[in-house]
Amino acid sequence: MYDSFIKYINTYSTTPLRDSDIELIKQVFVPRKLRKRQYFLQEGEVCKYMGFIVKGALRQYSVDEKGNEHIVRLQIEDWWAGDRESFVMLTPSIYNIDAWEDTELLTITKADTITLDQIPAMHELMRKLDEKHSFAYTKRINAAISMSAEQRYEALAQAYPEFLQRFPQHIIASYLGITKETLSRVRSSRKK
Amino acid sequence: MYDSFIKYINTYSTTPLRDSDIELIKQVFVPRKLRKRQYFLQEGEVCKYMGFIVKGALRQYSVDEKGNEHIVRLQIEDWWAGDRESFVMLTPSIYNIDAWEDTELLTITKADTITLDQIPAMHELMRKLDEKHSFAYTKRINAAISMSAEQRYEALAQAYPEFLQRFPQHIIASYLGITKETLSRVRSSRKK
DNA sequence: AAAGAACGTTGATATAGATCAACGTTTTCA
């Protein structure tokens, strides 16, 4: 399970990992498996672990007064899972995170993130992941405030087509901030 | 102008700046002033500089087919200004960024960001700024997909009340993804 | 293989918020 993580780090960072780095990584990252539908984080808890997703898919969502779920993030391989604000600030999370597919994660605690500062390649990886998240967030916000339901769907299909394969329509709809009925109509009118 | 930046770094990082670090910072960060309404970035350009905002306020927005502006980010003191995706990927930006107030920035090029890796305190600052951005983005997305116009306004008033002081209502409305008329109505019904 | 759950579609109706328009107030700047 570490192998693919290490391979990923070496692919995306210019500084290679030293043997001692690999040892350190194995010490601080704890592997964890989640079954489909299993929670990684529940509303009200402090997010104690961030997880690098080795395999699988998760969804992060809030639940409103009416009990509706609103998908804030969809998370697949090579992204971080977790509520960063809760993790960093040690505040209770307002989100739930659960596995949508059987998932393998490498989890790390806040205390152990300090250890990673000793590994230059990890620095670089963390920065790149932050950038990746930042790009995705900015696109998403721009879509949310400036586009119609149809345009948002198009933009998602463009930017992250894998999502459309891996999640059912009601999840995609929630992610786009529309209802499943509207998404269904957008899709059928688009085909023509 | 560097003084307040250096003070800020020392306040927010656990590792203090060494004298050599300060020298380095003065070499790579170039001060720049913007007059109100002046562009920091225009659509179609590659974002060559990220700017740490020492004083002032900017807005980052996209312009749609009808010529409407949609505010993707509002940026004030102690945040980064710039389109990170364009900066990192060297792709033309789809956003405009301009000064809403007279603004002072410390700008840095992509090439020079590498130099900063030598300064531990800067690492820490960058990570903290990334976190701060990440928190704000997540809140914003959750608001956009799960809240009504009124709830979004409330959430903004809660999370970033200074924005309401510093930007006029039509800017805030655009930031919230609603029209200025709707914001005006939300505000007047709220008073009662 | 049967039964229920999850998923997706389609139609009828309701509504939050957009759009269009007019007007008063405040700020800017020549």
Added chain:
DNA sequence: TGAAAACGTTGATCTATATCAACGTTCTTT
């Protein structure tokens, strides 16, 4: 200091999308 621009409000109407409902299809699970 006076005209124009920017800003904010209120009203009437329109529209994209939500909601409610019914139903067919496709997975899961036993």
